[in-house]
Amino acid sequence: MGSATTQARTATAEALTNASGVDLDVARELFAAVGAVNGSAQLSGALSDSSAPAAARAALVTAVFGSAYRETTVSLLRRAAEQRWSTAAEFVDGLEELAVRAATVADASVDIEGELFQFSRTVASNGELELALGGRLGDASGKASLVSTLLDGRASAPTALIVSSLVQNARGRRVRSLLRRAESIVADQRSSIVATVYAAAPLNGAQQTRLQNALRARYGSAVSLNTVIDPTVVGGLRVQVADDVIDASVSARLADLRQRIAG
Known part of the structure; x- marks a missing residue:
């Protein structure tokens, strides 16, 4: 991903944060726009053409989507088109990310x-x-x-x-x-990280809270837990956050013990 795209994604996400009236209909329209832009090489190329003035790209968004979509949706699409994207494909990816973020904002109460x-x-x-x-x-x-x-x-x-x-x-x-x-x-979008937890049995509420607090202290961010029931864990937990793995399972300790004995 090019540096231009990284900056464009940040600016587009900020536009969503500052927008009002973002609901599921706006998210639905944004996803529809992804399909429309992706389906037309001419349109995706024109909207991501950094050699064209930003105002011209924004005006093209209004011409294409202005009569069909809500003003909030069109405003977000214009903001995305005004950015500099490294490629047309990355522009489409950026619109898709914007749509996912909008769906997230539409209802903060669901997991x-x-x-x-x-x-x-x-x-x-x-x-x-x-x-x-x-x-x-x-x-x-x-x-x-x-x-x-x-x-x-x-x-x-x-x-x-x-x-x-x-x-x-x-x-x-x-x-x-x-x-x-x-x-x-x-x-x-929710300023959290996702931790996948492998355990031999489901965690109760108190266990989840303790684990979330420990991970929050380690990573400095709120944590969303996804639990996978895995009998091979035997006891304890194995936690994965991105590429970081914390293995506190009984099976891992037994494996380590066997290595020590053998070695």
């Missing part, structure tokens, strides 16, 4: 990170489902219908919108990769 994680686990455990959602041959509406069926009553509206929109416009990416990226964006 979108956890719901995305659980759906990702479902996909990972079912090869046929992953193929149905990520295969190049399936049509977008069919994938959206499948997501709706799977998540109906099991996930919030923001999560359902994010998942449905991503699988309809995968752009060659694997479903699990899309979900992990979305989970990371949601956590960043």
